[in-house]
Amino acid sequence: MRIPILKLHNYLLISIQIDLDDQTAIQFQEDLLSKIHENGASGVVIDLTSVDIIDSFIAKVLGDVVTMSDLMGAKVVLTGIQPAVAMTLIDLGIHLQDVPTALDLEQGLIKLRQELEE
């Protein structure tokens, strides 16, 4: 299974709509990094509105995606994290502190623009 990555101007948009297994998560990480490289994207929004579970493995993959994209010169914003998911992440002791987040896709794009202008 592959997660579609959409291109919008300089940005890449991803909406994760499936229950992520480990293989799909790793595949997504690779796909996104090569898309950033191909398109010279400066920003990425990953929308998690439909994701109802983030365990330690998926959290690690997402955190790594943010760090790796950053190294390649693209800012990542995570959007739409469900309240239940936020609470379980805290129980897991995962804080995603350095990861920019926003309420929804629209806010995510606004945040991205702000971050990139700074």
Place this chain on the structure above:
Amino acid sequence: MDFQSCVNIKKEWDIVGARQLGRDIARKIGFGTVDQARIATAISELARNIYLYAGTGKVCFEALEEIDHKGIAIIAMDNGPGIQEISQVMEDGFSTSGGLGAGLPGVKRLMDEFDIHSEEGKGTEIRVVKWLR
């Protein structure tokens, strides 16, 4: 106690299968979305540990029904290498696989009860319970 069902953990996809079945059972018992997410996450952690460290094993679910108390028990068992030092693996950040080391201490915080039995060379059994409030 009225039923028990199990998912064999053999391949990576079984981790997803286990947490989806567990979430369904939790919903039927009456858990709300936040507790469903906690339970599904705990199952995911236990199932992945089986897959990663023991290779194969199983995760079983039990609906608990007492007079004034309902809940779900999750039992994860394997015949893998076992855990040498339990206090060490219960520490946040301890991992032998380059993971976050958040799994087991996380499961303990996500659930209400946590019991672990492990014997080196024999395997590991972890039983956790969440009560409906």
